[in-house]
Amino acid sequence: xxxxxxxxxxxxxxxxxxxxxxxxxxxxxxxxxxxxxxxxxxxxxxxxxxxxxxxxxxxxxxxxxxxxxxxxxxxxxxxxxxxxxxxxxxxxxxxxxxxxxxxxxxxxxxxxxxxx
Numbered sequence: 688x689x690x691x692x693x694x695x696x697x698x699x700x701x702x703x704x705x706x707x708x709x710x711x712x713x714x715x716x717x718x719x720x721x722x723x724x725x726x727x728x729x730x731x732x733x734x735x736x737x738x739x740x741x742x743x744x745x746x747x748x749x750x751x752x753x754x755x756x757x758x759x760x761x762x763x764x765x766x767x768x769x770x771x772x773x774x775x776x777x778x779x780x781x782x783x784x785x786x787x788x789x790x791x792x793x794x795x796x797x798x799x800x801x802x803x
Contacts, residue, residue, distance in 0.1 A: 697802040710744040762795035
């Protein structure tokens with residue numbers, strides 16, 4: 688099994704865990720939906736749509752902007768990573784990331800787990 692297949696398996700194990708509840712924002716939708724929509728990647732799009740249907744808590748994005756800016760400036764995060772992290776912090780939730788464990792997001796929050 689190659690590294691990409693192993694990452695997919697770890698991600699699917701997290702997503703399939705019946706004891707988990709999922710938190711999301713429209714920022715996540717913006718990050719993952721446009722490309723499979725544009726390029727007609729039906730399986731990928733259906734996967735994301737199923738995930739979003741199972742989200743139990745949708746966080747108000749407007750409340751995340753300033754905390755995300757603060758996190759980005761303090762930890763050297765990219766904008767979208769900072770927004771995702773601010774959402775996780777606001778919900779006191781675990782952030783599951785596909786980023787490499789060497790990325791700054793791991794040092795910015797103690798409850799980040801990698802599927803990388």
